[in-house]
Amino acid sequence: MSVIRWLVKTTDRIGMIQDVVQVFSCEGVSISSMEVSPGQIFIKFYVNAASRLEEILKRELLAHTDIIDIMDIALQPYEQREKELQAVLESANEGIIGLDNEGTIRYINSAAASLLYVEQGKAVGQQIKQLTGADTQLLELLTGHSFDNQQMLTDTPRGILHYLCSGRPIRNENNQIIGAVATLKSMKAAQRLVHSMIKSQTFGFSDIIRASTAMEHVIGIAQRVAISDCTVLVRGESGTGKELFARAIHEASTRNSQPFIPINCAALPENLLESELFGYEEGAFSGAKKGGKIGLFEAAHRGTLFLDEIGELSLVLQGKLLRAIQEGVIRRVGSNSQIPIDVRIIAATNRNLEEMVEAKQFRQDLYYRINVIPITIPPLRERPEDVPLLLKYFHTKYCIELNKNLEFSQAAYSLLTCYEWPGNVRELQNVVLRAIHLTFDGDIDISNLLITGEKNLEQGNKLVRNENNLKKTIDHTEKAILEKALQKYGSARGAAREVGLSHTAVLNKIRRYKLEYLLSPASRKEGSLKKGSNPK
Known part of the structure; x- marks a missing residue:
């Protein structure tokens, strides 16, 4: 006998299935299976290889005006799904067992059969308690309970098996339990998996x-x-x-x-x-x-x-x-x-x-x-040369993780490198992470570090004062140089050439230091000094 699978394409009308079945019935051919969707009828049947029944059936079916075409197919849709599911279950590293609502094994993959030292074909149809013991927790699944990674012990032909098991009951649309599925993994395999994950780090x-x-x-x-x-x-x-x-x-x-x-x-x-x-x-x-x-x-x-x-x-x-x-x-x-x-x-x-x-x-x-x-291991205060490297490492790491582009101010960096770090590397790591969290833009300054202690606060204040004094000195020098250039040329463009800055930069600094009075009348009319410019 030869197995034949057809996809019969039809118009979508009531009675099409009956018409197709009648043709098979008249020729005395039994349909093994049938699947139906709008406009499609999938049929599986057997015929004698030497007969002409296949040719006759096709000719009679195509004689119907509502049958559009007949195609040979390799598998019925349900067979395709079963093959795919079977391949997935067999490729799984874990053992998988499917039970009906009486605790009978409906399916067991090769991994589960190997784990329990049973023959895969012979296990189907047996009660689960025959394989895992009368007090097996797997039967609890049929009462509606689920569990994850429960440790279980089972007697096997090669001794006691120690394994992890997870399971779920299967329910129908009326919430009735119709079976269960469980996964099994030997404890040794679980330990190897954990170790491989640790090993990768x-x-x-x-x-x-x-x-x-x-x-x-x-x-x-x-x-x-x-x-x-x-x-x-x-x-x-x-x-x-x-x-x-x-x-x-x-x-x-x-x-x-x-x-x-x-x-x-x-x-x-x-x-x-x-x-x-x-x-x-x-x-x-x-x-x-x-x-x-x-x-x-x-x-x-x-x-x-x-x-x-x-x-x-x-x-x-x-x-x-x-x-x-x-x-x-x-x-x-x-x-x-x-x-x-x-x-x-x-x-x-x-x-x-x-x-x-x-x-x-x-x-x-x-x-x-x-x-x-x-x-x-020496404390961090005894190896200060390690601090800059650690600061750079944690600063880069957390800026990337938090998607921020921040730098330490000179005062903050100075405090971090002078700090004694009583909490050692762990404290340094936490301070950097906290500062990056607390800073939204600009530089990370001392206030974002939240380093406490009277000695540290005094050190921080001193650094801030030094930084402010340096800034004032720079501003004072810059203003004096710009005043001298403006007195010489009377224009922003001439001063820009003198000090080596762009015309726009000089205009901004003129407004910042309020030096407009040194410009010639013509230069004061330049559009760049109109209200609304934003000097830095």
């Missing part, structure tokens, strides 16, 4: 803006230790860029193809910080996610874990951290099982850990574990 030593020998010396030390797996302690005041140094060390290490995971130890309460670092098992505490959650140590496996503000850890957590570093294993909250980890530790602090050890606020054994390679 890598930060290396060459990205550290500096001109000072002090910073070059520190960077030289960091570059030498980066290639080892030694624990590094980055020290420095708040805002000096400790995390940037940690990222640069990771990027220069042999672990740079693996994750760099940062956490601020001061940002979370103790109980939450423990579960973030070490993860937790399902049911470990009220509100714990179903299936549990991996911790940052596991997420950073074979990569780098950056512990910022490590001096803020409680003594209890210090002990657990010490055990993880010494033994290379962690234990999730609520679990007795040990999980081996391979993680390089980079810690950072702006506190005096030696004083904390003396005061019994920081464990001495942990101090020696993390202080293998100490790197101290």
Whole structure:
């Protein structure tokens, strides 16, 4: 049997479908499928390849005055849509499963079948709970619930699968649930995706803006230790860029193809910080996610874990951290099982850990574990030669981002380069961004910087006075030169040639300094001095 697909073009009138179907019926040919739109009838049918039925059907149909033409087509419109949808679903990196309202699998793409270790063809028609377990959250979709990125665990022929799942119920026009669709992504694939996004924004030593020998010396030390797996302690005041140094060390290490995971130890309460670092098992505490959650140590496996503000850890957590570093294993909250980890530790602090050890606020054994390679970043006030470079970088960056064309006044620039920057690079960055936001046109002056402090205000006022005094001196000199030229020539044109300015510029300055009385009567009648001119 041969499959035939036709597009029958007709006039748009009632009864056309019946006329076409009658021709097929009279010849004993069954129509496999039919789609209809105004003026078009798409037909799919089968005929014996050796018969002349196709020719006969076409001749009889074209005998109707309302049938305009018959064209062979490759696919029916619904078949074309299905092929396109199939191609989209199969090209997706995520697993996709479609369910009917009874939880039966109506569709599963090859990615989902591979993820769950099932045969794609055999999975269709099975109940979803046969693949993902009787307590699967996917069945909640059929009750009207939606969810995003839920962590799930499923037993497979190759062990327990840990994956992320998102799902939506499907409703008809009467708001009845007729099925659901879910997407699945393995946790490992999700972690690789996150890492690839982080990797595209890598930060290396060459990205550290500096001109000072002090910073070059520190960077030289960091570059030498980066290639080892030694624990590094980055020290420095708040805002000096400790995390940037940690990222640069990771990027220069042999672990740079693996994750760099940062956490601020001061940002979370103790109980939450423990579960973030070490993860937790399902049911470990009220509100714990179903299936549990991996911790940052596991997420950073074979990569780098950056512990910022490590001096803020409680003594209890210090002990657990010490055990993880010494033994290379962690234990999730609520679990007795040990999980081996391979993680390089980079810690950072702006506190005096030696004083904390003396005061019994920081464990001495942990101090020696993390202080293998100490790197101290000098504050910005000790490397003033870096300030102009940083000012230029942030000024250019934020002018582009905010679509502004601004420059610093001489007084503002002088204050910024003389300022001691107690908040270091972070404060400088914020001051520049704030000033560009607050300035709408002209130059960025001292009032837009909003730098507080009696010493800084006095310095700023002094710079403003100096700038004003300089301006007055320039104006006084300019007026004297112009007076002398006008006394000599008696005309704006003659004075312009004398001082090397344009005629218009001299006319404007004559009005500005009120020197019209030095012009000859003829020159005073020049049209350029009419009311309404706008001297600068």
